[in-house]
Amino acid sequence: MKSVKRPVAILGAGPVGLAAAAHLAERGEPFVLLEAGESIAANIQSWKHVRMFSPWEYNVDKAAQALLEKHGWAAPPPEALPTGGELVDNYLRPLADLPQIKPYLHLNSKVIAVGRKGLDKMKTAGRDHLPFVIQYEQNGKRVKLEARAVIDATGTWNRPNPVGSGGVWGDGEAEANSQIVYGIPDVLGEQKSRYAGKRVLVVGSGHSAINTLLDLAKLQQEAPETTIFWAIRKQAVSQTYGGGEADALPARGALGLRLRSLVESGHMQVFAPFYIEKIDSVEGRLRVIGMLQEEEAMIGPVDQIIANTGSRPDMNMLREVRADFDPALECVPALAELIDPNIHSCGTVRPHGEAELRQPEKDLYIVGSKSYGRAPTFLLATGYEQVRSVVSALVGDWEAARKVELQLPETGVCSVGGGSGAAGQAAACCGPAGSEKDAQLVAAQVTDTGCCQSSLPQMVHFDQPTRSESSDCSPSSQSSSDGCYQSAQPEHTDCCASERADSREQDSREQDSRGRAACC
Structure with missing residues (x-):
């Protein structure tokens, strides 16, 4: 058969x-x-x-x-x-x-x-x-x-992250679920009635949060009674703006400039750094309680919370x-x-x-x-x-x-160290991108802040990427996590690759004590 x-x-x-x-x-x-x-x-x-x-x-x-x-x-x-x-x-x-x-x-x-x-x-x-x-x-x-x-x-x-600090649900967060949206609601379209004229708190500092805030600001023009609150865990709101006019990514730079203008003109109230601990419901509205610059503080009351806190x-x-x-x-x-x-x-x-x-x-x-x-x-x-x-x-x-x-686009913006405050903030060090298309290519992968590399796309060829700077592929040089690789230069090849492939083809992989592949 x-x-x-x-x-x-x-x-x-x-x-x-x-x-x-x-x-x-x-x-x-x-x-x-x-x-x-x-x-x-x-x-x-x-x-x-x-x-x-x-x-x-x-x-x-x-x-x-x-x-x-x-x-x-x-x-x-x-x-x-x-x-x-x-x-x-x-x-x-x-x-x-x-x-x-x-x-x-x-x-x-x-x-x-x-x-x-x-x-x-x-x-x-x-x-x-x-x-x-x-x-x-x-x-x-x-x-x-x-x-x-x-x-x-x-x-x-x-699987969205909670708004509560420490990666866990804040007290009362689950109970307030009907007034919290985790994601990017269509505040100018299908969900306009939910937010127009309301007091809205946005939590988060990435691009999802920035887009949400900009849309709420547009909604505010149509419904002036709309009130916007913004809570972030970063030490300073300036860490969310990017490089502005000096940014090699014009579209991203413009995004940060628009947000900065809205903040400085008083269109929203910003709380930074704010660590949410508790959400209370009082007469249908929410009071968000947490630590603001090491002192207990409250945001609200608010009608709705939009959580752009990752997943x-x-x-x-x-x-x-x-x-x-x-x-x-x-x-x-x-x-x-x-x-x-x-x-x-x-x-x-x-x-x-x-x-x-x-x-x-x-x-x-x-x-x-x-x-x-x-x-x-x-x-x-x-x-x-x-x-x-x-x-x-x-x-x-x-x-x-x-x-x-x-073919990966370079972001044009990187920072090393991930620190907070001035030391960890972005430094805009690049000139303008060569064209609008270059900016779009770079914008395909971006994070919040940093210093720039080339904004032009580069073709990258790797026979095997590296996790070790050493080109010695002896057993003594193996990484405990995934074996040893040579330097990631296009002309180099992975000296472990043949053994790794043979091992898999024979269904007889060896694994170290943590269950990872050992190839050399």
Whole structure:
């Protein structure tokens, strides 16, 4: 009797999950794509009104584009900046409707657990040769699926961070949930009535918060009684403005200048640094209590709170597989030092692929924004390169898996040290970008502040990225986290790559005492 090849299970039908499906379809590999929402890219639908920083050039996966063009699809102008809704309508939905993908897409399918068939995570013998079992709920029923590999692209959007300081819910925060929105509400559109003429507190200091504040300021022009409060944990509000006119990113610089003008003209009240401890409800309004410059203070009363405080990954579904996460960022461990905002604020992250994303559990990969854990500034193009490399490895094309190459825009703004106050603030040290397109490319990956590098896009080729400055690949030079790599120069190759690939192809990886791959 002919055996049936088990599919690769892709969890999440957002941009990166759909890109993984496109690469698998291109390779002729069976797959199943599970999406918890009622439609593809359900998370993006919640911010469909928001215009993205990255142009179409960086938002379309190459394998997906090739499939679409075979069916007559015309790519949008590469330099245009889409909204979230345009990304779905003009790219992701047509991709999901292709005959190579649609039959294998399952909506309303929320993954509950991932494990190995017949084994819990404690059992080692033979687990690499057993299929994964994915349990998911579909239309009220629990369904089981066996798969040969798992690509987790579920993202972090549905796990917002609380407004309470210390990363935990503030007292009364859960009880006030009906008056708190975690995300980017459409305050000028569908949700205008919720905020017009109300007293609104925005919590957070990233670009989501800035866009929310600017939209509220527009709403304030229509409804002057609208009152805006802004609470941030940064030591000074100036840390959120960026480089202004000296910024190599004109669009981003203009964003900061507009916000600064609004703050200085008294359109909003700013509380910095403010650490929220408690939310009280009094006669239908909220009083937000916390520490302001080491003294107890209160914001309010307010009618609504908008929380733009970031998000974190849901790891519960992976409790019965051997998955490894950085203890601070909850990201894939090998990415930690590349994206840790405590070390730097660079949006540009070195290209990486299967080797960095590999988990102790063979053929389990966490990709997309979830691979970044709690860290901000994820670029879709990075996720597309991740899944290209991962799929190449799953089909045995180790040369393609190891050759990680991606045209990444430089942010033009980086700071090192992540400190607060003047020492940690941005210094605008670049001249203006060469063109509007250059600015858009750079704006594709940005964080709050910092000093600048070149704002022009650079082609980066890495046979294997480095995590060690040493070019000595002897056992004594190995990193405890992911083995030893040579210096990340284009002409260098990874001296561990051949052994790593051979080990995976033979299903006989050695692991160190922490379960990570040892390759040298």
